[in-house]
Amino acid sequence: MTGYREVLERVSAVGGIRGTMLVAAADGIVVAESLMDGIDGRAVAALTASLVGRLRRTTASAGLQAPTVMHLRAENGSVLAVPAAGDLLIVAVTERGANLGLARLEMLDAARQVA
Amino acid sequence: MSDPIRAMTAELAAEPGSLVFLDLAELLRRRGQLAAALKVAASGVARYPTLADAHDLRARIHSDLGDSEAAFDAWMDALELDPSHVGAHKGLGFLYFRAHDPVRALRHLETALTRSDDPGLHAAIARVRAAVTEADQAPPIDDEPPPAEGAVRAMAGDLPFSLVEGPASSATPSDSDLFAGFEGARDGLLLLDAQGMRLGGGLRDADGADVADAVAAHLAGVSREAARTARLLELGAWASVSAECGDGNLHLCAPTAEAVLLTVRDSSIPAGRLALLADRAAAAARRWLGGTA
Numbered sequence: 061m062t063g064y065r066e067v068l069e070r071v072s073a074v075g076g077i078r079g080t081m082l083v084a085a086a087d088g089i090v091v092a093e094s095l096m097d098g099i100d101g102r103a104v105a106a107l108t109a110s111l112v113g114r115l116r117r118t119t120a121s122a123g124l125q126a127p128t129v130m131h132l133r134a135e136n137g138s139v140l141a142v143p144a145a146g147d148l149l150i151v152a153v154t155e156r157g158a159n160l161g162l163a164r165l166e167m168l169d170a171a172r173q174v175a
Numbered sequence: 176m177s178d179p180i181r182a183m184t185a186e187l188a189a190e191p192g193s194l195v196f197l198d199l200a201e202l203l204r205r206r207g208q209l210a211a212a213l214k215v216a217a218s219g220v221a222r223y224p225t226l227a228d229a230h231d232l233r234a235r236i237h238s239d240l241g242d243s244e245a246a247f248d249a250w251m252d253a254l255e256l257d258p259s260h261v262g263a264h265k266g267l268g269f270l271y272f273r274a275h276d277p278v279r280a281l282r283h284l285e286t287a288l289t290r291s292d293d294p295g296l297h298a299a300i301a302r303v304r305a306a307v308t309e310a311d312q313a314p315p316i317d318d319e320p321p322p323a324e325g326a327v328r329a330m331a332g333d334l335p336f337s338l339v340e341g342p343a344s345s346a347t348p349s350d351s352d353l354f355a356g357f358e359g360a361r362d363g364l365l366l367l368d369a370q371g372m373r374l375g376g377g378l379r380d381a382d383g384a385d386v387a388d389a390v391a392a393h394l395a396g397v398s399r400e401a402a403r404t405a406r407l408l409e410l411g412a413w414a415s416v417s418a419e420c421g422d423g424n425l426h427l428c429a430p431t432a433e434a435v436l437l438t439v440r441d442s443s444i445p446a447g448r449l450a451l452l453a454d455r456a457a458a459a460a461r462r463w464l465g466g467t468a
Contacts, residue, residue: 062383118418122380123380124380125420125422132404134408
């Protein structure tokens with residue numbers, strides 16, 4: 061678990077990220093988290109897992125491979141999700157104006173470290 | 176909601192993998208509830224993409240809606256799965272006849288007749304034969320092979336839908352105006368209403384198969400889920416959802432509160448550029464929706 065926390069904290073160090081989590085994609089359960097105060101980790105996990113599940117079904121219907129990066133952009137911030145081994149998801153919640161490009165790269169790198 | 180529909184809806188909800196969707200969509204179609212019928216059929220096709228009867232059902236609903244082009248595509252899909260599918264041959268015969276191509280219409284109807292003894296089919300063939308004779312273009316039909324798998328796709332480009340009478344003739348041009356000038360206007364841009372019903376555009380997979388309805392069946396749920404996630408995480412209104420896949424990228428946004436736009440491109444178009452393309456297409460969709468309101 062400590063290993064997971066270290067991986068998540070590296071992602072959380074990117075400017076504008078409010079928190080990162082490792083989530084079980086199948087049931088939306090929190091596996092590990094590194095969150096700022098004020099973020100409900102269980103809600104993030106459940107909602108993101110559900111959205112990713114729907115997106116996977118959508119891309120499959122479109123004849124596309126499974127998503128490697130998912131990005132929900134909203135008025136005041138974003139949610140990013142990257143699949144990792146073991147049907148896990150690396151999830152990040154960001155502020156508006158966060159460095160999404162760097163966050164994306166760090167998350168992809170984190171996903172490779174989660175085995 | 177009447178009892179048989181309620182019962183079948185409950186059965187489908189309890190067992191989403193049930194084939195009862197075929198009966199439910201057909202009953203809804205017969206009762207004129209075409210939007211609901213199409214939604215049920217599209218979900219069924221998404222679950223059973225290799226079931227020719229499901230594509231045939233979807234085609235009949237599209238035909239009832241006046242969308243001859245979508246009906247044609249769906250019947251072609253059915254024939255690719257089952258080259259002797261009676262319903263698909265009858266449907267294509269009907270479409271070709273309406274498109275003033277009695278020769279092809281006759282070919283399909285006669286193929287259907289080899290598998291069905293439907294009295295209505297005999298009457299339809301007699302009518303089409305008369306049209307062929309009138310047009311003085313009767314070919315030796317018996318020498319014409321039935322459309323073979325693979326060949327049916329080639330015929331798609333020959334169908335003059337602009338000649339189709341009825342609702343399709345007014346619907347098709349306005350649809351073609353929607354994304355005019357945009358790359359992927361017919362195979363990579365899909366505009367839906369909030370219930371996941373196709374408003375315009377189209378979507379095809381890498382093999383050229385029409386996947387618009389199958390994808391549409393999921394998108395209303397994605398947009399609702401995105402809105403709910405953004406709201407509950409106190410991020411404000413959702414603006415877009417994007418997915419990067421190994422072989423392509425997908426971008427979903429809402430041009431208006433009642434519409435959802437999907438933009439799909441292969442992976443040579445990076446996600447950021449795809450978002451810019453989607454913004455332009457969303458502006459076009461807003462203009463189009465305003466013009467059709």
